[in-house]
Structure formats: structure tokens, C-alpha cells
Amino acid sequence: xxxxxxxxxxxxxxxxxxxxxxxxxxxxxxxxxxxxxxxxxxxxxxxxxxxxxxxxxxxxxxxxxxxxxxxxxxxxxxxxxxxxxxxxxxxxxxxxxxxxxxxxxxxxxxxxxxxxxxxxxxxxxxxxxxxxxxxxxxxxxxxxxxxxxxxxxxxxxxxxxxxxxxxxxxxxxxxxxxxxxxxxxxxxxxxxxxxxxxxxxxxxxxxxxxxxxxxxxxxxxxxxxxxxxxxxxxxxxxxxxxxxxxxxxxxxxxxxxxxxxxxxxxxxxxxxxxxxxxxxxxxxxxx
Amino acid sequence: xxxxxxxxxxxxxxxxxxxxxxxxxxxxxxxxxxxxxxxxxxxxxxxxxxxxxxxxxxxxxxxxxxxxxxxxxxxxxxxxxxxxxxxxxxxxxxxxxxxxxxxxxxxxxxxxxxxxxxxxxxxxxxxxxxxxxxxxxxxxxxxxxxxxxxxxxxxxxxxxxxxxxxxxxxxxxxxxxxxxxxxxxxxxxxxxxxxxxxxxxxxxxxxxxxxxxxxxxxxxxxxxxxxxxxxxxxxxxxxxxxxxxxxxxxxxxxxxxxxxxxxxxxxxxxxxxxxxxxxxxxxxxxxxxxxxxxxxxxxxxxxxxxxxxxxxxxxxxxxxxxxxxxxxxxxxxxxxxxxxxxxxxxxxxxxxxxxxxxxxxxxxxxxxxxxxxxxxxxxxxxxxxxxxxxxxxxxxxxxxxxxx
Numbered sequence: 001x002x003x004x005x006x007x008x009x010x011x012x013x014x015x016x017x018x019x020x021x022x023x024x025x026x027x028x029x030x031x032x033x034x035x036x037x038x039x040x041x042x043x044x045x046x047x048x049x050x051x052x053x054x055x056x057x058x059x060x061x062x063x064x065x066x067x068x069x070x071x072x073x074x075x076x077x078x079x080x081x082x083x084x085x086x087x088x089x090x091x092x093x094x095x096x097x098x099x100x101x102x103x104x105x106x107x108x109x110x111x112x113x114x115x116x117x118x119x120x121x122x123x124x125x126x127x128x129x130x131x132x133x134x135x136x137x138x139x140x141x142x143x144x145x146x147x148x149x150x151x152x153x154x155x156x157x158x159x160x161x162x163x164x165x166x167x168x169x170x171x172x173x174x175x176x177x178x179x180x181x182x183x184x185x186x187x188x189x190x191x192x193x194x195x196x197x198x199x200x201x202x203x204x205x206x207x208x209x210x211x212x213x214x215x216x217x218x219x220x221x222x223x224x225x226x227x228x229x230x231x232x233x234x235x236x237x238x239x240x241x242x243x244x245x246x247x248x249x250x251x252x253x254x255x256x257x258x259x260x261x262x263x264x265x266x267x268x269x270x271x272x273x274x275x276x277x278x279x280x281x282x283x284x285x286x287x
Numbered sequence: 288x289x290x291x292x293x294x295x296x297x298x299x300x301x302x303x304x305x306x307x308x309x310x311x312x313x314x315x316x317x318x319x320x321x322x323x324x325x326x327x328x329x330x331x332x333x334x335x336x337x338x339x340x341x342x343x344x345x346x347x348x349x350x351x352x353x354x355x356x357x358x359x360x361x362x363x364x365x366x367x368x369x370x371x372x373x374x375x376x377x378x379x380x381x382x383x384x385x386x387x388x389x390x391x392x393x394x395x396x397x398x399x400x401x402x403x404x405x406x407x408x409x410x411x412x413x414x415x416x417x418x419x420x421x422x423x424x425x426x427x428x429x430x431x432x433x434x435x436x437x438x439x440x441x442x443x444x445x446x447x448x449x450x451x452x453x454x455x456x457x458x459x460x461x462x463x464x465x466x467x468x469x470x471x472x473x474x475x476x477x478x479x480x481x482x483x484x485x486x487x488x489x490x491x492x493x494x495x496x497x498x499x500x501x502x503x504x505x506x507x508x509x510x511x512x513x514x515x516x517x518x519x520x521x522x523x524x525x526x527x528x529x530x531x532x533x534x535x536x537x538x539x540x541x542x543x544x545x546x547x548x549x550x551x552x553x554x555x556x557x558x559x560x561x562x563x564x565x566x567x568x569x570x571x572x573x574x575x576x577x578x579x580x581x582x583x584x585x586x587x588x589x590x591x592x593x594x595x596x597x598x599x600x601x602x603x604x605x606x607x608x609x610x611x612x613x614x615x616x617x618x619x620x621x622x623x624x625x626x627x628x629x630x631x632x633x634x635x636x637x638x639x640x641x642x643x644x645x646x647x648x649x650x651x652x653x654x655x656x657x658x659x660x661x662x663x664x665x666x667x668x669x670x671x672x673x674x675x676x677x678x679x680x681x682x683x684x685x686x687x688x689x690x691x
Contacts (some may be wrong), residue, residue: 139638233535
């Protein structure tokens with residue numbers, strides 16, 4: 001095995017911190033560009049609207065169903081999210097009256113689940129989302145400062161977390177995952193969870209005395225990558241199960257997808273950006 | 288063998304076993320309170336026209352609660368959320384049926400000889416009912432317009448029944464008192480009657496008061512959101528989550544095995560995950576916290592961080608094992624170092640979950656509060672992890688992996 005050769009290469013890479021920091025920074029900027037140009041869809045929680053899952057009681061094809069609802073509601077804002085011979089999930093613009101909808105599909109289908117959010121409620125939720133994300137990030141940052149009581153390493157951890165969140169949101173924009181209460185939950189979790197590996201790295205590099213910085217970083221990386229593999233692996237499992245077994249639980253598949261993107265981004269942010277800044281800091285301190 | 292005995296005698300291990308037994312007992316006796324999205328049911332979010340004070344809010348929730356009960360809807364929870372919103376939770380009702388309940392306006396009408404004398408919008412305030420012996424009365428105030436209309440219809444009808452309808456359903460017909468049948472408009476009106484017993488008089492008065500009040504919601508209300516899931520779909524969500532959890536565990540086990548090539552390390556990680564699941568459910572069961580889809584996602588997240596912590600601990604112990612054969616004190620120091628990372632990670636995760644938990648506690652199941660179950664199970668799971676299951680795993684590593 002050329003395991004040894006691999007390690008040598010990693011060591012050389014870690015030794016030069018500038019390109020290390022550059023890679024996640026470039027990806028983060030790309031993510032920002034994607035968000036700026038592509039925009040971010042909002043789920044019905046946050047922009048208002050109706051999402052419903054119905055059980056089909058007689059054979060009907062997708063376009064027939066779509067036009068049935070469009071004519072019935074007299075609107076073009078009807079999207080069929082998922083469709084098979086027995087069940088369909090439909091999104092409609094505006095807070096559709098459940099009684100009216102029931103009449104329209106009467107004889108064709110019955111309602112399995114129905115979620116309708118009016119403009120008042122969605123505006124309120126959107127406001128809460130921004131506050132929750134901001135406060136969560138601030139609380140996390142304060143906690144990191146308290147843990148390390150050392151400005152540069154703390155900022156390195158916080159920047160890595162910020163980069164994760166931006167890349168995760170960029171991924172949502174790219175893959176069309178809507179900003180919804182569920183995906184916000186995933187982002188909040190990411191704020192708290194993605195710093196785990198950064199804390200591991202910073203503690204091992206900063207507080208230990210055995211071996212060189214590179215050796216300590218490599219040790220931490222071995223642990224950190226196992227952690228990342230376990231968490232990404234379990235999220236992939238969750239994603240696959242929701243897609244195949246419970247397609248109408250979109251909330252769960254969105255959470256899983258956002259976490260997968262964020263955790264992959266975290267591998268780069270931690271082991272390139274955070275480690276890069278940390279090296280730069282340690283080496284400057286020595287001079 | 289002595290290792291196993293020694294391990295089992297450790298106070299941390301005993302604590303875990305006791306808490307596990309306690310949790311299983313709590314779950315089997317109290318049950319797990321499933322969220323409406325898992326057992327089927329509906330959440331209706333109602334917003335008042337303007338923010339109101341505590342008294343008015345209490346009146347609104349009482350009226351809504353009684354009104355829903357009057358329709359025979361069982362298992363209803365009406366809760367204020369802040370000073371302008373009300374959340375109504377109804378279990379076991381199909382989405383289709385919710386349509387009917389939501390569709391009912393709660394229209395109140397009083398008719399005398401089939402002529403409408405009063406409607407809900409005429410009622411201004413309702414005073415507490417009075418019972419003297421078997422006689423009862425409920426005084427209430429109506430608007431000036433209402434008073435004029437009522438006086439006209441009631442004129443000369445003393446003793447005639449006043450038929451009270453709630454959504455066109457006859458709910459009561461007390462008789463009209465003489466004082467109100469003289470054609471002179473008055474804003475102070477009262478309905479009264481006599482029953483066979485004092486108890487019956489009491490009940491009748493109470494229900495009339497409710498009906499009058501329900502016609503007299505102190506502020507205009509508007510339905511701003513509906514969320515409804517059928518029991519069948521809920522069942523499917525539950526099974527899906529179970530399969531996902533199981534598959535996640537298998538994936539994690541495989542990754543642990545690939546990394547350490549040691550089945551002895553895989554077992555405790557599976558055991559810890561299952562133990563944490565039981566403890567989180569036990570705590571939820573005791574605190575009567577709803578386990579909904581979001582809460583399940585939180586459990587998966589908490590168990591995920593648990594696995595991460597165990598990897599940190601394992602590496603810390605194995606690293607020392609490989610490099611130098613130092614004494615147990617060296618091992619203790621390394622475990623302490625790992626716990627610094629574990630506690631710090633837990634602190635940041637809890638910090639990030641606090642805003643969600645706050646909204647959940649203060650506002651209930653609305654807006655981002657829908658995710659409060661997520662915050663709750665994550666925080667509880669992380670706390671259980673760092674204080675109960677992680678120390679046991681550290682003890683396990685000390686005893687069985689790091690053999691000096």
C-alpha cells in the first residue's frame with residue numbers, strides 16, 4: 001500500500017497553508033455567487049401556500065390531475081411534487097381553502113395530509129427564521145470564545161462554521177432545496193454540530209505538546225474524518241430511506257440533504273481553512 | 288471475568304442501568320406521546336385581529352375550546368401562543384373532517400317564533416350566570432342596534448321560547464321573560480329558566496353562558512394556517528423513521544468496523560445508541576413531550592453526536608496505547624482531554640439550539656416553534672450523552688481496550 005506516500009503528500013499540503021485557506025474561501029465565494037444568481041426557493045412555511053398529499057381513488061394521469069386542480073382553483077400556481085399510481089403530493093400558491101379543495105378532488109382522490117399557511121403566519125415564521133439563525137450563530141460564537149479564550153483560533157473556528165453554512169445554503173440553491181422550517185432546522189443543527197471537528201482540531205493542535213503541529217493535526221484529522229464519515233453516512237441512510245419509503249415526509253429528506261452538503265463542506269472548512277489559519281497563527285507566534 | 292464484574296460495579300455503569308430501567312418503566316406505564324404528524328390529527332392556527340391582554344386571550348381560548356367541544360370534537364387542545372395567536376390541536380380527526388370543523392363559522396342566532404331576534408355580533412358582553420334554587424339566569428349586554436331589533440321581535444311574546452341556534456343547530460330554548468316583551472329597547476338582556484334540580488339549573492346556565500359567549504368572541508379571529516395528517520400517513524412516517532434509524536446505525540457500525548477493525552468497539556457503540564434512544568424517549572415520556580417527526584430528527588442528531596464523541600474517546604485511548612505504554616494516570620489524562628472536546632462540542636450544539644427551544648416554549652407549535660421537538664430531543668440527548676453514556680463508554684475503554 002502507498003499509505004506512507006499518501007501521508008507524505010498530506011504533510012506537504014498541510015505545511016503550506018495559503019492554498020489550503022484559498023480552496024474553501026473560493027468555494028464559499030462560489031456558493032455566495034450561486035445564491036445571488038440562482039436565488040433560494042422558499043417553502044410554503046415561509047412564503048405562504050398549501051401543500052397536500054392525496055390518495056388517488058381512480059386512475060388519472062399527472063397532467064389530468066394538474067389541470068383538474070388548476071381549473072378548479074382558477075390558478076396557475078399548481079405544482080405536482082411527486083406522483084405515482086396511488087398517491088400524489090401537490091403544492092398550490094396561496095392559502096387554498098380546504099373545503100374548496102376537497103370539492104375539487106371529490107371522487108378522484110381523498111386528502112391524506114393538508115398544510116396551508118396564510119401570508120400572516122409565513123411572514124411571522126420568516127422573521128423568526130432569520131432571528132433564530134442569527135442568534136444561534138452568535139451563541140455558538142460566544143461559546144467558542146469561552147472555550148478557547150484565544151482570539152485567532154476562535155475566529156478560525158467561527159469562520160469555518162460560517163463557510164459551512166454559506167456552502168450549505170449555496171447547495172440548497174443549486175439543488176433546489178427550499179428554505180423551509182425543516183431546512184432551517186438543519187442549518188441550526190449545522191451551526192452547532194459542524195464546529196465539533198473544529199474544536200477537536202483546535203484543542204489537539206493548540207493544547208497538546210506531543211509531536212509537531214503537523215503530527216498533531218494529522219492525528220486530529222484521522223479522528224475527524226472518521227466522525228465525518230459516520231455522520232455523513234447516517235445522513236445518507238436517512239436521505240435514501242425518506243426518498244424511497246416516505247416521499248411525502250419531505251421535511252426529513254430536506255434535513256438530510258442539507259446536512260450532507262453542510263458536513264461535506266465542513267470537511268473542507270475544517271481541514272483546509274481552519275487548519276490553515278491555525279498553522280499560520282502558530283508559526284507567526286513562534287517567530 | 289473480574290474485569291466485567293469491576294465494570295458492572297462502577298457507579299457510572301450502575302447509574303446508566305438504573306436510568307435505563309426507569310426509562311423503560313416510564314415508557315411502558317406512561318407511554319410515548321406521539322405528535323399529531325405521527326398519530327394523525329390537525330393543527331389549526333388562528334390569529335386575532337389585534338394583540339390582546341391576558342384576560343381577553345383566556346376568554347378567546349375558553350370560548351374556542353367550548354365551541355369545539357360543543358361540536359362533539361374530542362381530544363381538543365386550545366392554546367394561546369403569544370398575545371395574538373391561538374393554536375388548536377385536534378387528535379384523530381381526518382384532514383377531510385377538519386375541513387368541516389374549520390368551515391363552521393360558529394354562528395349564533397336567537398329566534399323567537401322563527402324570527403331572528405339576535406345574532407352573535409349583537410352580543411357585547413356576557414355576565415356570569417346566577418342560580419337561585421332551581422331558577423337560573425344569564426345576564427348579557429347587547430349593542431344598541433341589537434337591542435332595537437330584539438325589542439321589536441320580542442314585543443308581546445312573553446313566555447314564548449327563545450330558540451338559540453349555534454350554526455343552525457338548536458342548542459337551547461329558554462322562555463322570554465315579561466320584562467323583555469314590552470317593546471322598549473334595552474341593552475341589558477337576560478335569559479332565564481327553571482329546572483327540576485339545582486344541579487340541572489347550574490348546568491343549563493353554564494351552557495347558555497358558553498353559547499352566548501361563543502357568539503361573543505371578544506375579537507375577530509381568522510384562520511391563518513392548517514396542518515393536518517391522516518393516521519395512515521402518520522403510521523408510514525413512523526415506520527420510515529424507524530427504518531432510517533436502523534439503517535443509519537448499520538452504516539455507522541460498518542464505518543466504525545472499517546476504521547478500527549475491531550468488533551469489540553462496534554458493540555458498545557450500538558449499545559450506547561440504543562441506550563440513548565431509550566433514555567431520550569423515557570425523559571420525553573415523563574415530561575409529556577410530543578415525539579413528532581422533528582423530534583425524531585433530533586434523536587438521530589443526538590445519537591449522531593454521541594457516535595462522534597465515542598470516536599474521539601476511542602482514538603484518544605488507542606493513540607496512547609500505540610505510542611507509549613504509560614500508566615493509568617496517563618490514560619486518565621487522555622480521557623480528560625477527550626472530555627474537554629466532548630463538553631465543548633456539546634456546549635456549542637446546545638447554544639445553537641437555544642433560540643429554537645425558546646420559541647417553542649414561549650410560542651408553542653407555530654412558526655419555527657414547529658421545530659421545538661427537534662431542539663428538545665437534541666438538547667436532552669446531548670446532555671444524556673455527556674453526563675451518562677459517555678462516562679460509561681470511557682470506563683469501558685479503560686477496562687477492556689487499554690490493557691496495561
